Amino acid sequence: MGNARLQSIHVHPVKAFRSLALREAVVEPWGLAGDRRWMLIDDGGKVVTQRQQPRLALAAAELLPGGGVRLSAPGREPLTVPVPRAQGTVVVQIFRDKVEALPAEGEAVHAWCSDFLGADVRLVYLDDPATRRPVDPRYALPGETVTFADGFPLLLAATASLDALNSLIAEGEHADEGPLPMNRFRPNVVVSGTDAWAEDGWSRVAVGEVDFRVAKPCGRCVVTTTDQGSAERGREPLHSLGRHRRVDGKLVFGQNLVPVGHGTIRVGDPVRIIG
DSSP: OTTOEEEEEEEOSBTTSOOEEESEEEEETTEETTSSOEEEEETTSBEEOTTTOGGGGGOEEEEOTTSOEEEEETTEEEEEEOOOOOSOOEEEEETTEEEEEEEOSSHHHHHHHHHHHTSOEEEEEOSOTTTSOBOOTTTOOTTOBOOSSSSSSEEEEEHHHHHHHHHHHHTSTTGGGOSOOGGGGOOSEEEESSOTTGGGGOSEEEETTEEEEEEEEEEOOGGGGBOTTTOOBOSTTHHHHHHHOEETTEEEEEEEEEESSOEEEETTOBEEEOO
């Protein structure tokens, strides 16, 4: 473990859009700065992700100073969306949670997103991540909150574990789908220099100057079967995870993290296992 390093950092300015690779990122209590502060909702106020709309993999969002985003997608003119002014929140539903959020301003934003997906959707912004959405109390400490991520502030994945999973895929009946790239798993931090599946045994980890608590393994869904470059779906990795990585009824890959400290993490930082 002495050679473990932070290989890459990824944020997703709009939930379910393409990931954005960074050289460094500020760690806030609820996750990496700029990660999943925006998301799409349907006409009933429920979150829209690649689960329902794999085409979202083709959309991208660039972070702008102050928290705004610049949206882009194939066949569409880019659109700049500023952080909304606080003129009243709406209640949105993200899985089991009901959360207050600010709608993006201007019908042009909603038209852009709806036209791209061919569905009635709206873009919303999480204005106060410190109070809006607690982490699942089954795995949280008092006061821990999260943005519009699936459930936890950060997701960690290890390159050695992906290599091991790709070996399992190569031995299986859907070998032609592999090897899979790391972007299938949409992590925030990718660690190299570990043994395969070593992260299963971690309870606390330091990345550079910041400590994190390992909350639980990450249960995986159909999004991992979605090619992030084409939006086409296959059978892997869920087929192989189902055969080899089933824990408490979940197909697991990667670990969910909660920041314990604060600071900036950088590509190349050492990774230390504290517990």
